Amino acid sequence: MQAPVVFVIAVALAFDFVNGFHDAANSIATVVSTRVLSPRIAVLWAAFFNFAAFLVFGDEVASTIAKDVVLQNVLSIGVVFAGLVGAILWDLITFWFGLPTSSSHALVGGMAGAAVAKAGFGVLIGEGLRKIGIFIILSPLVGLAIGLLLTIAIFWAFHRNRSIERLNRGFRTGQLASAAAFSLGHGANDAQKTMGVILALLIASGHAASDASTPLWVVLSAHTAIGLGTLTGGWRIVKTMGSKITRLQPAGGVAAESGAALTLFATSASGIPVSTTHTITGAIVGVGAARRLSAVRWGVAGRVVWAWILTIPGAFVIAWSTFLVVDALS
């Protein structure tokens, strides 16, 4: 394998690491904010289930990223590299400002920006981008609805229970399972995006056939990278997710994580690359809205929505400029 291909694979794994680092907060914010686990144990818990996801899910999302965003004949080492740089820089900028934006949409925006810089807007695959675009809107709404319905179900099931202390203890244990499920969904959907980028690179450089499935070494290295990123943690975003949007109790934590996990399981199985950040944010808002709408701090939620809207164009522009620089230098 040539050195540039190895280098870009390393950059893709670095993106996966940053993704785990950036999105660690999504997996552990609710368990940390409800004090079910200490931050140190919580990241270990999440990292383990991020890695274990490869045993449960296939590579449908990877295939969508590799084959349904831009035409395969435009992909080159330079395009994949510039796309990754766009996504990584956007992730780091939003991380600095403590905004829970989507690494997935940064990746899609980055790949699209680099490909357009090389060959114009005609290389974008409308159908694939439409599917991703629809679920940008639907995934937080689905997460919100499930989070809200689960919260109502929990209220109904346990409203006669007088011992709040005992109830909270039960839900603290339940949160271990729901956090594990969410981390599993996060590992499945997000690691597969990096697998998709590496698969696209292998196809573009002639190391894999255009109809090839993802090699096992790619699957294992992507899950290892995201697990290590999660292990490193991202505390700025933990604060926003865990307490600034709405204040969570253990029962709410179970509802939010279960709602987001169910959404991620369904979309991963259907090959739809959704944002784990959007999904858990929607579910947390759903838990808050089950009490009353004013329990949600809409100012913070609004700031998050603006960051979402800007993610694809932001990563697009960075990747587009990076490709022009790379192209000029080579």
Added chain:
Amino acid sequence: MDHRAAFFLAAAIVCFLLVPVSNGYAWVSAGVGTVYVLLALASWLDARSQRRI
């Protein structure tokens, strides 16, 4: 109108607007939209009954 019901109704409208462009996933948009309509109705009834109390 109750703010929460209005929010759910707005979410339902967004979902139904997505149906024509959702192609293979139109049933997801329509299903989620229907859930939000039901949530809006339940939230409005909840607010009304609380006002009476």
